[in-house]
Amino acid sequence: MSDAVVLTLATAPTRPLVADCIAADRFTSLGARDIGQLPVTHGGRRARLGDFFTVTGERSATLRIAGDLTKVEGIGAGMAGGDLVVDGSVGRDLGRAMAGGRIDVHGSAGENAGGALPGAARGMTGGEIVIRGGAGAQAGAAARRGLIVVTGDAGPQAGRGMIAGTVLVFGRAAAGAGRFLKRGSIVALGAIDRPATFRYACTYRPPHLPLLFRYLRTRYGLAMGDPQITGRYERYSGDLAELGKGEILQWVAE
Template identity: 30%
Template sequence: MSGFTLRLKAPATERMTLSGITPSKLSALSAHEIARLDVGIEKGGLALGDAFDISGSAGEILTIEGATPELDFIGAGLDSGTIRVVGDAGSYAGRKMAGGKLEIHGNAAHFLASGSTGGMIHVRGNAGDNLGGMIPGDRFGMLGGITVVEGNIGSRAGDKMRRGTIVVRGKTGSHTGSRMIGGTIWAEGGIGPEPGLMMRRGTLIGPSVEKLLPTFVDTGKHDLVITRVISRYLKAALGDLAPKPMPLFVQKIGGDLATIGRGEILLPAA
């Protein structure tokens, strides 16, 4: 269970990209090769060994200490093992992640888990806009895996999301689930205004919605088995991080009727 530790030498003066800096990749390289990996975005590049003190040995865990929001693409391409971030992560953390676990002991910026297909992401702080959302050039946003954010998240979470689960212990921003095609977003602190813009399918769950779009309709009170199935699945996968189960009866809001309208927002029945 040993692994490498990257400790930022000084506050970042430029953005860095840590795409592909994963336990499995580092395990296949020599110490000299690791130190020469390019993490800069400027023309001259920036060697990993110039920006970070590197210690430890090959293993299943990679720890990044002193992390700041200037470090983008942390955990991008992660397929196995664990990346532990002590501090804040920049944008695109967990980008196209396929497996393993990404732990962020701080906040995450925009496009967290974009294009991910598997694995587990746990953020102890807040996350920015477009969590699990699509970036230009992609066909879909999040495609699988589980992301848990203990704080609040920004707007447009799950934009073009197709599969996977997002659990937010706090509240979401506006337009959660925009253009959503599938998957589940569960916000324990409540869903922000106008969720589900152009939503085709998928499920949004929460105790309340700040404001609904006029193209969503109340379909009444239901006893939905699927909510209990989702709760059992999340309890097995997340343990104490799993959201509390919904009540037996839920109020189902359907939409977006501006498109095929097969999405749903589930709230506790009054």
């Protein structure tokens, strides 16, 4: 057993590499050779994880991945536990339908981070995803539970159709954020292009946000400012085209 399993990109994929076998909890019982034998799809053709990554370490719930992973899709998909740290940017479907554990990306992520499989009713059902950069469209789409933090800008329709959970965006949240959201929260520290089906409720200090921000500061070392921690937020209830029990909390700069 090692302190961590480390995957280092040795051969850059030339086409989309679907590597949804990469999940921290799955590696707890696998040796380095077994990990290298896990199936991936490169441009629609079958391949092995070891064809692209060198594997160091084995049997650990802590996983680190390094390299330019913008063409690598499905990292952390279905993950149920453990810690996955990515040094670099990743492709689409990061943490798709994950159920637990923590994913910490030191870079940007493509579309559908924490989202659902095509046609599935639920996206992530637990765990945490921290993206230290921008996120593509539909981050947290159909999430049932869990937390997604985007320290950069979020693409269109972040949190689309969320059932519960939290999407926190430090930067700008593009059009359609929270559309068809049933419950759940979108916390916007920057500008947000709010759907017309959200209605203003009040401006107040949500008591759970200091807890969340202090946790993120402690656990991930994120630079949370006191103005955001102690500040006031506008609450918009929605999506009123759906259940209407969700919310957009938008920080009020004072």
